[in-house]
Amino acid sequence: MGEKQPNEQLTAWFVRSGWSKGELARQVNRRARQIGASHVSTDTSRVRRWLDGECPREPIPKILSDLFSERFGSLVNIEDLGLRATVQLTPGSGVDLPWSGPQTVQLLSDYSRSDLMLNRRGFLGTSLALTAGTALIEPMQRWLAPAANGRPTPILAAAREGAQPTGRISGPELDLLESTVVMFRQWDAQNGGGLRRKAVVGQLHEVCDLLQESYAPEVTRRLFQTTAQLAHLAGWMSYDIGMHPSAQKYYVLALHAAKEAGDRPFGALILSDMCRQMIHLNRGNDALELIHLAQYGSRDTATPRTQSLMHVLEARAYANLGEVNKCYRAARLAEDSFRDINAGDPEPDWISFFSEAELNAENAHSYRDLSYQTGRSQTYALQSQPVMERAVELFSQDPGHQRSYALNLIGMASVHLLQNEPEAAAASAQQAVDIAVRIRSERVNTRLRKTTEAALGEFRDVSEVKRLRERIDQDLPEFNRQQAV
Structure with missing residues (x-):
């Protein structure tokens, strides 16, 4: 076999990112732990071998794709990095x-x-x-x-x-x-x-x-x-x-x-959360298949509140795929279904979380995601801002949903970053840290770290961003899952 050739595509993205080899290795390891791939242990020498042409095993190509996509606010496919997409599923x-x-x-x-x-x-x-x-x-x-x-x-x-x-x-x-x-x-x-x-x-x-x-x-x-x-x-x-x-x-x-x-309605809720997980993992097509299955399976039994929830997640999946018109249509259907809710109708406890605050939060995140998928379009960022602000306002009045409050403060911070407002972004993120230290949600902590890293990538010299990074490092150390009691 011939000698491996340097991976010029991966090198180009790596240089543009501004990361050091150690920082990229650290982020790969962190993301691997988040998805349960605890066997992954990367260091600077391994990153150097990737740049020199070695093709990493799964799930690292997908992790690298996700990390660079988030860094640049647009989709960076595995192939764009000069890597081969391999099947990451196992028979068992x-x-x-x-x-x-x-x-x-x-x-x-x-x-x-x-x-x-x-x-x-x-x-x-x-x-x-x-x-x-x-x-x-x-x-x-x-x-x-x-x-x-x-x-x-x-x-x-x-x-x-x-x-x-x-x-x-x-x-x-x-x-x-x-x-x-x-x-x-x-x-x-x-x-x-x-x-x-x-x-x-x-x-x-x-x-x-x-x-x-x-x-x-x-x-x-x-x-x-x-x-x-x-x-x-x-x-x-x-x-x-x-x-x-x-x-x-x-x-x-x-x-x-x-x-x-x-229980068809509750089955639809389970599929909806499976959809949410796939959106989180940047698998928009799988998310869309799951939410459509939930909608079809509960078409005769879902209440307007459940229908609204499924439509907002459909919109999130379309936003993940960059499908602008379909995203808007699903978001409007979610709003229409929510207006059909009759406060006097009995509903199961498990759907009570889906409030006006959640409706605004999910639609705001859809518009924000469209901004990322369309090269940081200001149109969608501006559309997201008032909807996200409404979600944050409503959650601030709801002491029973502190995690959602924190997540939407982080969402607000990301919208400010899209509009080149680092001071406002840092202020929202600081409020989220105030909540994060009182609860135990690695999802909140991870999003705070990612948002802070994104802020540092663009606004490293802004004092508010520096202080945010210092507080994150001090108050939100890496989560140990053995603490989950």
């Missing part, structure tokens, strides 16, 4: 699971037990791979299958056929269990996913034990609903602290449990 990634009640219970029980045991030593997620593309979408489409024939799910069908109940849970105990899920959800919204994740996983494992026995059909349905909500919450909390493969695993299992409960 674990999302194509049997749609069977007993197997769903067993898989949830086994996985939650492993989570509780292995996370004590920091091993959780190292054996998992994030699944994307066709390998993710096709198994999720099977969520729709029961609706095609109208038959009940297997466990509920067995209960209706006369199996003698042997379960030991009473009505008041089941009520208490359901109220506990509501309490966990409130804790997460206020304090971040890192504070009560293990408690949620432990409760999930206990509910799986209950499902080993037989009950009357309505009790079985409610237990599966509770299981689905706990698994979804475990996934959401894992996502919030950057454990993406584990989050995806919980989401998939939650969708299976929601199917057993016959």
